[in-house]
Amino acid sequence: MSAPRPPARSGPVRVGVLGTASIARRRLLPALAACPDTRLVAVASRAPATAEEAAAPYGCEAVEGYGALLARDDVDAVYVPLPAALHAPWVRAALTAGKHVLAEKPLSTDAATTGGLLALARDKGLVLSENVMFVHHARHAEVRRLIEDGAIGDVRAFHAAFTVPRPPDGDIRHSAGLGGGALGDMGVYPVRAALHLLGDGL
Template structure:
């Protein structure tokens, strides 16, 4: 059996401590081996579930350690490109939190560096690794709801903490970059298509978008979605066809928001429900990343896919009217 891929985490973020760190630790073929943080207190949460974790006092120290194979980057948004490139230059594979870039054209240098080094680099867009999304994609493309007519998406939560990075414009905060990637990327993943026309309305607070209402025309269907960081927590995706409806009840935070379920609504069969109570998309993401590195397996969302979602975000900002 081959040695596990040794992962290092660049920065002791709360999300890494609660979700991605434990996922790397639990994933088959992976070992959480290193953490870079200048604050030893922030390492405590990681050491609780991974007591043999090596803690580095700088990012560069982690990047230059030859025992580390792969770097996970959960830094603030505006630092993602810089440190992903540095990790690739250091000979490490890279999985970087979304949004991996602040503008779509920044993906070009990441793609070029990936190709030049022959290393794996990807955005941590975890939902496409969850079986509910792979199933929905198959159902829609196989005609389970007939011709797809409309896609609807909703994703919201409440965060009014002015010090939180999601509410700070200078570090790339805002709802579209934080959660718009989900309602946009999910539609692109299922249909395999890109939007032709986009219209949007955005509400801002302190130069950060806190609500966005988006309409789009895909080649074969219409699309509408809203995201907000100032509304009661809610999430849902709908795929409405001529012969049925597919509804996902916890499309983006499975197990956290609730049990992942697919509801298939059809006239003659009523409602058929498929449940996914145990699947952890963070663990599945790490395992898929490892298979691509080791076996050359196709990765569900290469950098080219992630660039397409960022293109859609950029276009929303370009055309949006201010509420």
Template sequence: MTTEPIRWGILGAANFALQHMGRAIHAAEGAELVALATSSAEKARPFKAFCPSLKVHDSYDALLADPAIDAVYVPLPNHLHVEWTLKAMDAGKHVLTEKPIAMTAGEIDALIARRDETGLLATEAYMIVHHPQWQRAKAMLADGAIGELVHVDGVFTYFNPDMGNIRNDASKGGGGIPDIGVYTYGSTRWMTGQEPEEITQADLDFEAGVDVVARVAARFPGFTAHWVNSMRMHPWQHMSFHGTEGVIRLTAPFNANVFDQAEVELHQDGMGRRVERFPGINQYVLQVQNFGRTVREGAAYPWTLEDAKGTQALIDAVYAKGGRG
């Protein structure tokens, strides 16, 4: 077991990498942000402002060939995720790739096979499972705090009418479901450990080939779920798990500290409402630190490629039910 920091490189100067993940890697214990791949000096400049020692490669291949890099973060457009995750593993790098890691569930099989062949850690950047609010909520559900689970309700929306934005570009894997449906769908699966038996509703609105409003319902063994995701609605988010004896509600389940403070509410008959708060926790930093522990110590990682495949299979089933625009 080594105590050396994991040396990271980033493929592409994406805005999300600049605002969140690059800074998280730079701040995380046991991690060192070493390099960025971009051909644009202008795009590299703000990264170097917070990480002056950053080495800039002018191509993705050059970064992957750099022996000083142990792990790669991939924030490229959705349709490029599988290709560059495979290339990163072929270059001997551990890899953390933004969600959705693939455009269909079947594509993830190649990633699983390459991961198993190489022994490298390759996974999807599904940051919410690293946040203690979700770990606490999952423990409450498992401990029977709300009795038997009957229904899950989830909402995640924001307003993005900019047709020049990549999320509105069908050719690059855009759409509200790939962008934020992964969170309402995946968190339901992660909390319960169950897979849907049937998609009972998929009412989808499309613009320019991407879903912009999605109202989806599913039946799981023992409970039902309903999720609303949209890129054309006022920003809002919550997740509720409604049982026979109570309700668990997360008030800022996905963008903690951005949408609102992370809080887990427990509503029980005769007990009123109990609120647990989780202020100031950076789930992106925790994600990087847990990645490092898995690489260095072999610690279990809370979100695997198999987990990502399950959520993508649910997304595939939603599109099969409601169409693709």
């Protein structure tokens, strides 16, 4: 989402994870640990035992508190899988601490805040990216090329749906105070697909 600065050091990107959400445990922690271009340095949680449990399978450090992880000088970038309402404050804190950021979607809960985060990343020469994976898939690049080249004619309408099983009662995605709700959680995918394929002028 923002232009990267040239790498300040060689070797794998040293990554810290702010939180132990299911998506982090199931997908990102294993991927970061397996990738030769990243080194998983630490996992932070408000609860020390939770941080230990998430970090142990990967041999990385468990850190109590997100701020403590951001204060480390052996972390180049952070991944933020916290509830949506907490993305903006912790993304801002990470950028202020000089860390590149990969944050779960949505980047924030309103456009003005998102714009401010992008401006902060740009001013600091840091990478800020929202974790929307499909925009990097080859099939989506090909569909975008076909549309841009006019190979399928003029696109006059776009219909999309994205569904998942209903989260159980008590899940944070049901909590408006944590940025929950269908539009922010699942609606991001069809809206982002429309923007990716048809352009920002929608």
